[in-house]
Amino acid sequence: MEKLELEIIDYTHDGLGLGRDQNKVVFLDEGVIGDKVIYETLKEKKSFKRGRVLEIKKPSVFRHPSPCPYFENCGGCSFLNVGEKVINNWKEKRIEKILSSLADDTTKKGKLIKENSLYYRNNIQLKVQNGQLGYYSKKTNKLVKIEKCLLAKKEINEIITLLIKQDLRGLKNIYIRQNYKNDIMLILEGEKISNKIIASICEKVISLYEKKNNEFKLIYGKSYLEEKIGEIKFKLGPGSFFQINHQVMNKIYELAIEKLDLKKEDKLLDLYCGIGTMTLIGAQKCKEALGIEYVEEAVCLARENAEENKIENTSFIAGKVEDLLNKIKDFNKVLVDPPRKGMDRKVIEKLLDLQPEKIVYVSCNVDTQKRDLEILKEKYKISYIQAADMFPMTPHVECIALIQRVKS
Ligand SMILES: C[S@@+](CC[C@H](N)C(=O)[O-])C[C@H]1O[C@@H](n2cnc3c(N)ncnc32)[C@H](O)[C@@H]1O
Incomplete structure (x- = not known):
């Protein structure tokens, strides 16, 4: 097999090395931005190649020894061998690149939310x-x-x-x-x-x-x-979702609720609500809040959490958002925080139908978030975008977008 040389110029969405060979993108199995590597081609198509790094000929100036003894082989994380600034830049640029076709001159962008890079996973x-x-x-x-x-x-x-x-x-x-x-x-x-x-x-x-x-x-x-966010206490069960980074979670929730600009007369719909974290925080600022979630255990806990915190203007429904949204009407503010695969097409269409004034879309996958926002663009514009490093040292990034209705 022919041995070729290239410089790694970017990362793939899953944190692997990416280079260019004439007019083809080359996806490699490893590497740091700035590395000059020798690689062999494993698969070749019209516009791209997949390759395996055989040797790092000249290491990148951004490389440093990993503090973790297992890093070379362990799949637990991706970026423990590279300067943080490079990764932060890459995460910010990734969000911008993906969402730039949706934003306009009036879209405001917040700086990457960043907390501890190590010892953060709960x-x-x-x-x-x-x-x-x-x-x-x-x-x-x-x-x-x-x-x-x-x-x-x-x-x-x-x-x-x-x-x-x-x-x-x-x-x-x-x-x-x-x-x-x-x-x-x-x-x-x-x-x-x-x-x-x-x-x-x-x-x-x-x-x-x-x-x-x-x-x-x-x-x-x-x-x-037991979990606590602000003054609200939550019960969390073994089968229920909870954000893996307490510090970043608190900031994201604060931002999401602030951007919804909840008023006393507002009705809040929280889709994919887990144990009701954002539902309860939001309910304290508006007339009523409804959470939808398909894990029964999480919904039972959300109801208990509302009761024990004496937040009475909430209700929760257990089931798939795509099956239940048809029965919902008259909510003017919506929060969505779907899993990595994003929202079901039916959910997006129903949101276009419901036409809430403001939607805050919290996502752990900017690719599916972009896909969903492209459809919502029919009636909404993106007013605000901010990324948050919920998963430092990994290629994942959380993104919070506020969209506002411009057409009905
Ligand atoms: C990213 S988590 C967000 C949870 C919550 N907003 C929070 O911050 O803790 C996504 C949640 O959606 C739930 N979920 C996934 N697919 C769903 C669906 N089709 N319908 C309803 N809930 C769903 C998961 O169980 C999980 O609790």
């Missing part, structure tokens, strides 16, 4: 193979054994230290969640959970669950983790 999923604990490797489903993770909170790392001393055979996945006051919820999934593991770990956690066939069984402690 939720991790570890794999277990033959009793060994780790993450999958960057390129295969082979396990990379780890004893710590620099992205996870320190208390989660303490649990990892305890777990690796145990006989983990029979387990498949381990989920560790941590709340704002550093309590731990541990979820063990596998064929066999030995009493020895349970005895060794239960005093270190506030909640211990077994997961089997997608069902959760409480083995020890409390059934939920």
Whole structure:
């Protein structure tokens, strides 16, 4: 196979090296912006090639040694070997590039929201193979054994230290969640959970669950983790979504609610509402708020959360947004925070039909967000965009967009 040389000029959306060979884009399996590499072609099409880096001929000036001993192989993160400024720039530019066709001269842009780059994750999923604990490797489903993770909170790392001393055979996945006051919820999934593991770990956690066939069984402690946002307390269950970065989450929620500019007479619809975090924050500023979410456990907790915080002007419906939105009318402010795949086409069409004055779209995938906003452009304009580094050291970025109705 022919060996070729190129300079890495960008990253792909999933954080891999990207270069150019004459008129073709070359997608590589690794590399840092600025590296000069020797690569071989694995696949060639009319406009692009896929290649494998064989050698880094001249390392980029942005490269530095990774502080993580597992970085070379571990698939847990992507950018621990490159200067943060380069990555921040790349994340900002990615948002601009993707959304620029939608924005106009009047669109305001906020600066990237940025907090701690390490020890920020409050939720991790570890794999277990033959009793060994780790993450999958960057390129295969082979396990990379780890004893710590620099992205996870320190208390989660303490649990990892305890777990690796145990006989983990029979387990498949381990989920560790941590709340704002550093309590731990541990979820063990596998064929066999030995009493020895349970005895060794239960005093270190506030909640211990077994997961089997997608069902959760409480083995020890409390059934939920307590979360707190501002003055509102939330119960979080093992099967419910919660943002993985507390500091950035608080800023995003504040921004989303501020941009909706909620008034006493407003009616707020919160689509994909999880345990009702933004629904309850927003409800305090408006006449009423309705949350829709398809995880039953999350909806039950959202209702409990409303009751326990005495926020009475809220209601929640369990089900798929695309199935339920037809029955909804008369909401003038809408929040949407869908999963990575974005909104179902039916949901977007129904929003065009409902015609709320303002929609705040929070997304963890700017590609699907752009696709959805392109359709909403029929009646809306983008007034504000801001990116947030919810997932430092990974290629992911959160984006918050405010769109306002211009046509009816
Ligand atoms: C990115 S999370 C946002 C949750 C919440 N807004 C928050 O900040 O905690 C997306 C949520 O949408 C839910 N979800 C995914 N697809 C859905 C659908 N088709 N209908 C309703 N809820 C859905 C997930 O269970 C998850 O709770």
